[in-house]
Amino acid sequence: MGKYESPNYKVLTKDGNFEVREYSDFYVIEYDNDFDLEINQGFGTLFNYISSDNEDRMKISMTVPVIEEVTGDKKKMAFVVPAQFGEDIPKPNSSHLSVKKFDQGIFATITYSGFTNNTKEEKMKSNLENWLVEKGYTGQSNYMLAQYNPPFVPPMFRKNEIIIRIKKKGDHYE
Template structure:
């Protein structure tokens, strides 16, 4: 009986890994250009992009509301494809979570949210320092990689220009090869 359960579990895990890989291969990812590699990180340029954002004191409360928005709870009753990454900002006063909208949307064409706690807007272009880490994200990893990136920037005398952002690329159902990043806006001159 145990062999049957082990085989069944192995088949389920294999199915989840394959289906996640197929879904991720079809998911649009926010574009950026790598300007230069810096030690364990990169300097990137991000062009303008449309985002849907939810702000709250509770860091986990935004996902459901944002998911409802892209599932059709908007003025156009339009389903919007999920993209990557999810942007998360955390601080003592307020947290925010943002979904990047597909590139086909602009300020005139993006559906308006019915839920007034969601704001849809065009995020300005900018330069960012980025560092990648794997596994599930948590506060300990976020602090570690944020500090690591800040130390690199300090060493290279690159000035920051805003709050850091946590980028989460994978659904919670993906168990291996997970990708997360810390972004810090910077003042960068080519």
């Protein structure tokens, strides 16, 4: 994990495996395909993009996390764009990829290890949702799954997170 760039954030609150974070703006390359609702070709399409399948034919460093988001009846997948590009990001050749800005904001997360699956993700979403209610926060986005490791990393060393944009509680986060 340490060798891959990830978005900048500041931890505002830590409570066990829960955190409230303030993220800075960053950009992602997002895979969105109405004919691939389960994003079966998402990772490969994104990997081709960073391997030089872009208008500049430029190789782009891998970053973490890989972010998945369920929107309605389909999923989207995104890679974080390395900060060195700023807003000058190579345009994707694939019509299923687009550059999106991930706006700064406050997010709540729950971190867990092992391989992830739908059952585990739903349990973590529920745990995070209960924690948010207990702390008086309100979700402002869809839940997102963030995965930090390549497939060959053993389960006990894997890091996954469920992330959601949240609304302030009063004037501050506690």
